[in-house]
Amino acid sequence: MTSVGRSRTRAVETLSLDATGTRNALSAALVGDLADALAGCARDDAVRAVVLTHTGTTFCAGADLRDPPRPEALVALLRQIAELPKPVVARVTGHVRAGGLGLLAACDIAVAAHTATFAFTEVRIGVAPAVISLPVLPRTDPRAVARYCLTGERFDAAEAARIGLVTVAAPGGDGADDVDDVLAPVLEGLRRSSPQGLAETKRLLTARVLEAFDREADALTALSARLFSSAQAREGMTAFLERRDPSWVV
Template sequence: MTLIAHPRSRGVRTLTLDSPHNRNALSAALVGELADALTEAGKDDGVRAVLLTHSGNTFCAGADLRDPPDPDALVALLRQIVELPKPVVARVTGHVRAGGLGLLAACDIAVASTGAGFAFTEVRIGVAPAVISLPLLPRTDPRALARYYLTGERFDAAEAVRIGLVTAAGDDVDAVLEPVLDGVRRASPQGLAETKRLLTARVLEAFDRDAADLTALSARLFSSPQAREGMTAFLERRDPEWVV
């Protein structure tokens, strides 16, 4: 198993990304297992919220370049997180790259440790943050996204909070999480579901409007010669041929 679903604790189901060999990258297998675990949590009347976290020093390294998920499957997973009638809260204590940032944006609340680091690295391997833009563009500062999408620069947790990618950050991430989880435990299931519906309406509009075009763009880019060069260079730990 690449995903461990822990038993719920006081109404919170914890799903832990646990694929250390590829830094919790979004492989076809991980995407499928996470989708199944979310479906199970959604059907469980005893689950009030889902906590999405990780093992190791990386929350998610983006798409697994050796076993990438189908773009349609990734779109479906992101939409599933957005549409789940229960809050999904991300707990991040490590690095987040590329597609992993799409997971964060799809979550309702994201809490990070001050040591966490973030980067949109797609342009550096010849592709674009296409599918993950579905939850990112409606929720994140557009000027900041322009900078980080186009440059692939790394940024820290404080900047992630400033631009709206992360809700809150602190040295002790669990201390920051405590009032969040206490709050959802005190809320009624109906109140949570209907309030989440209000909050996600604009995000779901983006999925309805743009998902097909962005899925096609992702598939086209990943099959292009520049992407093949970029992914090969990444796996060989060298600069791609276009670096000047």
């Protein structure tokens, strides 16, 4: 059974992360299912754009600590989103943590409900946002992202928009309805745009992101693997799963 739902409305394919039992955490299975779904969208001439969204109250909780994807697989997924010859639009009505922020940053446009919250929680478990830094750093304000990556603090949708992590924070109100109101003219604009125009414009806009992948992906993949196998990461992940503070908390 796939962990990614699919539907289509007027040439816009919606891919929904659908593993609510793990808060849509990035497991090896979910990463593989999402990669397969995106590949299908890339091949299908009837798809003009892709909306990436979720079921449940969490867009993505980050890496699945019980079944994490290989760092190489996550790098490949993030690059696939950035390189897809069709715009990818994130629709966020829930919370986003750690690796989930990499998905948002890889997307071309992201709209979040005012109730959504965000956090780079990697430092809290003894690792670093290594792989996801590839799309995150070229798109976000350096001072702000330094604060949030170093502290693991939560921030809201308005702040996520201010620092460039999302495009728009929907106004307060009905949550999902507000997000869809913001997305409606965006999707209509994509439907009115030519496939060639979209593909080539996206290529221009993602050039800096893809340069980061070319330059740094191998080193950051190795760093991620080393950190996740470290003693501090084992303590951090164990503490998280046991719902206690890790030993280094003062």
